[in-house]
Amino acid sequence: MSAPVNKRVTIREVAAAAGVSTATVSRVLTGEPGIGAATTASVLETARRLQYRPSAAARRLRTRSSSLLGVVVQSLGDGYVGEVVLGIQSRARDHGFRPLFFVSEGQTRLEAEAVDVFLSEQVQEFICVSPTQKPHILRKAVDNGFHVSVVNWDPNISAGLFDDIERGSAKNTARFGSHSVEKSIWEVKFDDLGAGMLATNHLLALGHRKLAHVRGPNVRSSLLRLLGFRRALEAASLWPQPVVVAEDPVLEARELAIADFLRRQHPPLGIVAYDDLSAVAALRAANLEGWRVPEDLSVVGIDDIPFAAYTNPGLTSVAQPKPELGALAVDLVLAGSDEPPLPRVLDGHLVVRQSTASVSRKPDGGAIRRPSRKAVPATTGAADRTRSRRGNGVT
Amino acid sequence: MSAPVNKRVTIREVAAAAGVSTATVSRVLTGEPGIGAATTASVLETARRLQYRPSAAARRLRTRSSSLLGVVVQSLGDGYVGEVVLGIQSRARDHGFRPLFFVSEGQTRLEAEAVDVFLSEQVQEFICVSPTQKPHILRKAVDNGFHVSVVNWDPNISAGLFDDIERGSAKNTARFGSHSVEKSIWEVKFDDLGAGMLATNHLLALGHRKLAHVRGPNVRSSLLRLLGFRRALEAASLWPQPVVVAEDPVLEARELAIADFLRRQHPPLGIVAYDDLSAVAALRAANLEGWRVPEDLSVVGIDDIPFAAYTNPGLTSVAQPKPELGALAVDLVLAGSDEPPLPRVLDGHLVVRQSTASVSRKPDGGAIRRPSRKAVPATTGAADRTRSRRGNGVT
DNA sequence: TTGTACGCGTTATCAG
DNA sequence: CTGATAACGCGTACAA
Numbered sequence: 001m002s003a004p005v006n007k008r009v010t011i012r013e014v015a016a017a018a019g020v021s022t023a024t025v026s027r028v029l030t031g032e033p034g035i036g037a038a039t040t041a042s043v044l045e046t047a048r049r050l051q052y053r054p055s056a057a058a059r060r061l062r063t064r065s066s067s068l069l070g071v072v073v074q075s076l077g078d079g080y081v082g083e084v085v086l087g088i089q090s091r092a093r094d095h096g097f098r099p100l101f102f103v104s105e106g107q108t109r110l111e112a113e114a115v116d117v118f119l120s121e122q123v124q125e126f127i128c129v130s131p132t133q134k135p136h137i138l139r140k141a142v143d144n145g146f147h148v149s150v151v152n153w154d155p156n157i158s159a160g161l162f163d164d165i166e167r168g169s170a171k172n173t174a175r176f177g178s179h180s181v182e183k184s185i186w187e188v189k190f191d192d193l194g195a196g197m198l199a200t201n202h203l204l205a206l207g208h209r210k211l212a213h214v215r216g217p218n219v220r221s222s223l224l225r226l227l228g229f230r231r232a233l234e235a236a237s238l239w240p241q242p243v244v245v246a247e248d249p250v251l252e253a254r255e256l257a258i259a260d261f262l263r264r265q266h267p268p269l270g271i272v273a274y275d276d277l278s279a280v281a282a283l284r285a286a287n288l289e290g291w292r293v294p295e296d297l298s299v300v301g302i303d304d305i306p307f308a309a310y311t312n313p314g315l316t317s318v319a320q321p322k323p324e325l326g327a328l329a330v331d332l333v334l335a336g337s338d339e340p341p342l343p344r345v346l347d348g349h350l351v352v353r354q355s356t357a358s359v360s361r362k363p364d365g366g367a368i369r370r371p372s373r374k375a376v377p378a379t380t381g382a383a384d385r386t387r388s389r390r391g392n393g394v395t
Numbered sequence: 396m397s398a399p400v401n402k403r404v405t406i407r408e409v410a411a412a413a414g415v416s417t418a419t420v421s422r423v424l425t426g427e428p429g430i431g432a433a434t435t436a437s438v439l440e441t442a443r444r445l446q447y448r449p450s451a452a453a454r455r456l457r458t459r460s461s462s463l464l465g466v467v468v469q470s471l472g473d474g475y476v477g478e479v480v481l482g483i484q485s486r487a488r489d490h491g492f493r494p495l496f497f498v499s500e501g502q503t504r505l506e507a508e509a510v511d512v513f514l515s516e517q518v519q520e521f522i523c524v525s526p527t528q529k530p531h532i533l534r535k536a537v538d539n540g541f542h543v544s545v546v547n548w549d550p551n552i553s554a555g556l557f558d559d560i561e562r563g564s565a566k567n568t569a570r571f572g573s574h575s576v577e578k579s580i581w582e583v584k585f586d587d588l589g590a591g592m593l594a595t596n597h598l599l600a601l602g603h604r605k606l607a608h609v610r611g612p613n614v615r616s617s618l619l620r621l622l623g624f625r626r627a628l629e630a631a632s633l634w635p636q637p638v639v640v641a642e643d644p645v646l647e648a649r650e651l652a653i654a655d656f657l658r659r660q661h662p663p664l665g666i667v668a669y670d671d672l673s674a675v676a677a678l679r680a681a682n683l684e685g686w687r688v689p690e691d692l693s694v695v696g697i698d699d700i701p702f703a704a705y706t707n708p709g710l711t712s713v714a715q716p717k718p719e720l721g722a723l724a725v726d727l728v729l730a731g732s733d734e735p736p737l738p739r740v741l742d743g744h745l746v747v748r749q750s751t752a753s754v755s756r757k758p759d760g761g762a763i764r765r766p767s768r769k770a771v772p773a774t775t776g777a778a779d780r781t782r783s784r785r786g787n788g789v790t
Numbered sequence: 791t792t793g794t795a796c797g798c799g800t801t802a803t804c805a806g
Numbered sequence: 807c808t809g810a811t812a813a814c815g816c817g818t819a820c821a822a
Contacts, residue, residue, distance in 0.1 A: 057455035057816095456815065
């Protein structure tokens with residue numbers, strides 16, 4: 001029908017072809033009221049026939065607004081961000097906005113550049129998904145007059161607070177990770193504390209009485225999940241329980257740290273992992289030590305990343321409402337409210353797969369045929385509750 | 396120092412403050428030659444002082460070019476796309492371009508919309524990562540005059556061709572998935588055939604003589620990987636070997652289909668899986684049937700998605716050069732060459748982890764302490780090479 | 791209900 | 807080497 005054109009079709013050509021003025025075409029296309037039905041139809045028809053595409057640049061120049069929503073993500077690929085992005089995109093569309101993505105690769109330099117790009121592009125609102133711990137980008141965004149929403153900003157926490165929760169009285173720990181910059185920022189976060197409790201209570205409900213926690217890095221979410229673990233156990237009068245610390249973030253290191261811990265334990269045991277990747281480390285450690293999952297060891301993760309369904313066995317996990325987090329961030333930042341920006345916290349929900357089971361369950365009595373396999377007897381049993389050294393160790 | 400401004404700083408204000416004309420400011424900022432060093436410095440200084448940001452919209456309107464590179468990606472669940480995107484972004488930057496991402500969620504409707512958006516935004520070049528099988532979006536992009544690069548376009552293939560390779564002579568199968576649209580498109584693809592051979596040869600080198608392939612869906616990559624499996628075995632005079640077909644793409648269904656197959660086999664066995672997710676299904680099936688990996692069963696995946704490092708045990712896989720695929724797509728589409736667009740094929744490389752081992756390896760002789768576990772003896776051993784029915788079955 | 795004319799911020803062109 | 811000015815494509819106040 002129509003050949004590819006090298007030159008853009010402008011509003012003038014549409015107007016000429018339809019026998020009306022450019023103003024009329026513009027009004028029809030922007031949906032302004034007060035245009036005759038006949039002309040409207042005619043204009044729409046010729047615009048379509050000529051393959052007319054309004055120039056976003058000209059429109060923005062004239063309008064001084066872009067309906068663009070700047071979104072900074074660390075990477076588009078880790079599965080977690082991807083699902084948050086889905087929520088952002090869908091809700092932005094509902095508001096008549098289009099997300100403009102900027103991939104920061106976790107580099108501070110690129111994060112700073114993102115703000116410049118957004119400024120040049122007349123981006124109107126600003127959303128940041130899991131930014132780096134340093135608040136530089138948020139500071140810069142706020143300084144340049146942006147409304148900002150942050151999804152799961154996870155600032156660093158001093159190691160001392162972790163000790164307080166593990167061994168101290170754990171009082172007055174209601175607020176963590178407060179930061180001066182937060183005052184002008186809408187924070188949307190996952191209920192990390194509740195997730196820790198949910199995971200722990202799940203194991204308690206399954207009859208587990210001996211539990212352990214695999215701690216995450218020194219960030220807020222890590223602290224809160226640990227606290228949730230403690231709270232749930234305190235409510236059941238089962239506190240304290242051991243906390244495994246693997247400061248080396250490499251999978252194999254964490255796996256070995258957990259295996260080291262398992263060697264001093266007896267089944268059945270329940271593990272609440274900081275996140276799904278930690279849970280994977282636990283699954284591998286179990287394999288290493290000959291513990292069967294879930295017969296000897298139940299493992300719960302947190303986050304429910306897409307891969308949780310693919311672990312072996314499938315990982316029970318407390319799911320973050322990822323698209324909802326993104327959608328809420330859009331709502332807040334577009335509302336442009338002048339209320340003091342209170343952090344919004346969304347609840348997680350438990351997704352039960354095959355990595356957790358009731359302790360009363362017979363060792364080989366599952367529905368799935370599974371070869372018998374001797375559990376390795378615990379070895380020393382000593383030094384359970386003494387941190388061996390600074391570094392990978394057990395509390 | 397400077398308060399956040401509500402109104403944009405324009406080039407005129409910079410010119411006034413620097414005591415020069417707007418033309419001079421423009422020339423300095425765009426890096427045009429022929430401006431005095433003194434004025435250049437002065438302009439740069441005042442621009443910085445006033446926090447001047449050139450308006451991308453005005454620039455594009457005037458220049459009629461945007462240095463924008465439209466990138467359409469599918470949903471981002473498996474981390475694969477994320478790594479390709481990294482390569483795209485980095486190389487685009489080298490060329491002075493900025494990627495404009497559009498997430499299609501795999502929906503044809505959104506893919507079509509992407510073209511419209513890119514047209515409105517004056518996007519200059521077009522890259523599509525793993526589009527849906529339907530070539531609608533490519534057709535539309537080409538019709539609108541875009542130069543197009545496609546990374547790993549995986550068109551549907553008729554089931555008959557698979558039968559040819561599995562049971563036929565496998566001649567004249569050099570070209571698959573040709574499509575009329577391809578003529579005006581730069582295709583960048585992974586060497587699926589070579590990957591299938593690489594994976595198979597790896598198992599052969601480990602001493603495996605009894606192999607099997609887990610087939611993928613009816614798409615080109617699936618066909619080529621199967622062909623690679625066959626070619627490598629033919630070269631070793633070991634063809635034919637069984638091919639497991641699980642048409643239901645759900646993980647559990649594939650797991651059961653593979654378990655069903657294993658039940659008729661004896662260890663040691665080597666499995667070349669269509670992709671890493673299929674390999675995961677094989678790992679889980681092995682667990683179900685009591686086969687130890689890698690002592691009884693070696694499993695190789697293809698793609699090397701990020702999660703491959705987290706499976707239990709870690710998955711040996713043929714890695715796609717993901718960033719390089721993205722980078723090459725950028726180079727090709729920006730070259731604007733008039734040469735006939737020949738498809739470019741990039742090689743994979745083997746990443747050895749713990750899911751494969753030599754068949755001569757003693758069952759429990761690994762470096763890692765692993766509890767002994769009896770291999771389940773094969774049951775019937777019959778009907779190995781007869782497809783049971785249409786659907787999940789074994790060839 | 792529709793048309794005319796101006797300006798959004800920038801760069802290209804032409805003078806000087 | 808630098809300045810004045812038109813034009814890019816569109817939306818809108820104002821006039822008709």
